[in-house]
Amino acid sequence: MTIQEQIQGYINSQPELKRNDMQELHNIIVELIPECQLWFLDGKNSENKTVSNPNIGYGSYTMQYADGKTRDFYQIGMSANTTGISIYIMNIGDKAYLAKTYGDKIGKASVTGYCIKFKTLKDINIEILKAAILNGLKE
DSSP states (O other): OOHHHHHHHHHHTSOHHHHHHHHHHHHHHHHHSTTOOEEEEOSBOTTSOBOSOOEEEESOEEEEOTTSOEEEEOSEEEEEOSSSEEEEEOOOSOTTHHHHHHTTTSBSEEEOSSEEEESOGGGBOHHHHHHHHHHHHHO
C-alpha cells in the first residue's frame, strides 16, 4: 500500500464531518506545498503497540535530539483526536511562538508549543492556519 493510499484510508476511516474537514485540510496543505514529502505514521511502535494517534506528515527536516542523534521527520503533521483535529508544526524553536503569533487570531482553537487543536474547520480562520503552516516551513 502506498503512502497516499494509507493517508486516504486514514482520512476515510474518520466520521463524516471530521473526514470532510481532514480531506479539505489535506488538500489545502498539498496545495500550499505541492512538492512536499508525504508521511504516514500509523501510531504503532516497533512492537506493534499503539503509542499515538496515526499522523499524516508533510515536508521533511532533520530533528535533533538532546543526545546529539538526528532523525528525519515531517515539518507539518495532521491527526484526528477525540474532539477534533490537531495540526502539528514541528520545526519551531521558540515554544511560545505559535500561541503568541496565532493564538488570538485563529479562532476557537487550543494553541500550544507546536500544536493547533480545533474541533472543526468552521471554528477557525483557515487563512491564519495557512500562514502558520507556511511559517513553520521557513523555520
